[in-house]
Amino acid sequence: MKPRHKRLTLIVAGLAALGGAAAFVLNAFQSNLVFFYSPTQVAAHEAPAGKSFRIGGLVQTGSLQREADGITIRFAVTDTAHIVPVAYKGILPDLFKEGKGVVAQGQLGTDGVFQAKEVLAKHDENYMPPEAAEAVERAHKSVQQSQKTLVQ
Amino acid sequence: MELNIWRFASPQVIYPIAGRMVPVFMALAALFTLAGLYIAFFVAPTDFQQGESYRIIFIHVPAAWMSMLIYLVMAFWCAVGMIMNTRLSFMMALALAPTGAFMTFIALWTGALWGKPTWGTWWVWDARLTSELILLFLYVGFMSLHAAIDDVRRADRAAGLLALVGVVNVPIIYFSVQWWNTLHQGASVSLTRAPSMASTMLAGMLVMTIAAWMYGIAMSLMRLRTIVLEREADSDWVQELFASPACGAKA
């Protein structure tokens, strides 16, 4: 084999390995590294039944309750289309808030309540000072207000 | 005339030029770091959700960006070396690898320290975190494979091939937050839309990023000079450089 051909073979082999690695990694991510299922996927029975998995979505506003025993927490995870009720015993992360993102790991009970073993907060990529956040909130409310007035 | 560009592909020409550039880039790195840290702690306001913990962003994001960029540049030099057969290209790649690995480590470490108070966990196996960990393995693999093979030319080619195969991981890291469900949030700064950060926070992050660039350039040029000496020890110009004690001390 001429050196030029040898180099070409090496490059082709390299590209093949590259493609193979890409396919392998993509496949691995797709099948095993689905980090969480959305409430819609849970409703469509796409999540593994009888096994531990993660659900992710927003904590529905107004759904957070603490039970009388003081440690059990109940809330609902929503993706605005479907809702999954969650029960959890333990400490919530600092950024756990109603209306914010959450990822919970556990099992779906037969009663349809997701029994969480671990609750993580999934925050968004927005960073701003508190005053700016308040201003955004106010603007949001006033838009809603004016929409209401318009409807009436 | 046409050979003028190729002159710069010679280690002998690059060695003194790099020597003059190192202090300049180190000074710039120090300057930008000081300015960046000032903005990060005294100008940028508290975040509305995360409070002061978000200030980790000023090292986390520049380090993470650098970890990916250095890998791309390293793979580029490996490709050049494999196609053009220039020995300096592989030296460039080797000079970049340790800095890339250190940046990856910083990104992972600061990420863990940021994840604990905000998400509630040090580590999860989501696509972003996992692919960044794979990047660290690729850097370490590149360096150890090169060190494992005695024949330098063969070592260059083998490690170069590994670097090129590993390039596929960089877009995976970058787009993981869009392609899959991850715990890691999306990008605050991207080419396609306005950044979702207050302007002083963004300024701090960008100044720290420039500082990281300057450091990366200074550090890799420094290491390049050492690698050149290690690998060209038998050449006439290195022998001459070290023949007179004065020059040897200066080098």
Add this chain to the structure above:
Amino acid sequence: MNWGSAAEFFAMGGYATYVWGSYAVSVLVIVGELLLHGRRRRTCLRRLGRRVRPEKNPS
């Protein structure tokens, strides 16, 4: 200015361990990288010196 006092600055709103832990380790890594390279360079120069000088001044 974000901080009323030095103590407030070092407390980082209760996140001191995480924020200062991140910055401290980053500084350590960079200092470590510089030291490691310094050692590598000195070893290399020492080897070169041994290699070149003996033939130049055979004493």
